[in-house]
Amino acid sequence: MAGFEKEFVLGAARWRRRLARDRRLAAHLARVLWMWATVGRKLRRASAAAEREGRALPIDRLRRGRV
């Protein structure tokens, strides 16, 4: 559960707050999809090339918390 979902207090949420939560979650998911389509595309290609050539891709260069 992401941080913004923890703000949602059980039984105390009004529609305005719920709408704000939905918008933030939608933005988060859109960002994940965009990252998958752009950065992920390069990574999948690099990963496939590394596998073919029998070498390993250093993954700790990935920026933390982006997915």
Place this chain on the structure above:
Amino acid sequence: MIASSAGGATSGRAPWPPPPVYPFAYETPPVSGNAINGLGEATRRRAREVFHGSGARPLEWEALQSYFGMIVPLKLLLLWMSIRWAARNSSGPVAKRRRAFASPAAAAAHVKDMAKRFGSEQAGIGPVTEDSVYDTFTIELPHAVVVAVAHDPRDMRHSPDAASGVGTMRAYRKAGRAALRLARHIRKMGWRAVAYGQSAEILHIPLAIAAGIGQLGKHGSLISREIGTSFRLAAVLTELPLAHDAPVDIGVEDLCATCLRCSTDCPAGAIADAKQIVRGTEKWYVDFDKCVPYFVKTYGCGYCLEVCPWADGARAGWLSDRLLAKRPP
């Protein structure tokens, strides 16, 4: 973490299952996942998040988790996104007027009936124990309704492959939906309830064992008499007073003690043939450092579930009867 030799593809066809040669590596290897899980620790303690984290603490294996999210097929990513979107309603407003039940047993029977109506194939009720919540979380709700949904066996036949990963996510989605609908139903009856589908705060397996869903197998997954071993779990934690089910003994220990199927077949060699001490308890344990990189490489390997003699839900009951009948009186 990185294997040195390539798998032997001598006939021109790709080896099956894929060998544990990984196209990724850490420049600085993180602390062992087994150490985080408490392998070899004699004292009891709560579990720490190690993979698929909640964001409550930075994970040592986070780079691998990020990599996993980037390389999965689009179908798998979209399924994950739909689960995530639905999970925004895991908690919500509670009705002011409470529905009273004649007894906790009556409430439990009603809740289980509703769980089945909402798509669960098996449901059990147990206490929320310390062992079933990660150490970074506190959960006040005392009762857990655990729901189980079987994989489609046609998907799991492809394991370890992206198709089985997609099948697994479908089962997660169905189990998560059942839990979400059940939690909403309990809240409408005036009791607090939160659904935990593919969430990172609680450990579903200890909850499910306490709720009588099944027993832990050698492959580190749960085995149920009703639906075998190929299924996914979700849970609803609630304050509604419910009668608890007792943990079950279906004969899993009798078979796993001598069966070598999953430990022999595991492509990563992650499954041990003997129980190990983990956080003060002796139990079956899967080597995290070997299993998870292979799991990532194959988009969610479930090979051990597929080859398990308990995999077929239709045969699990028969197998359990045979094993229990063989026990000395």
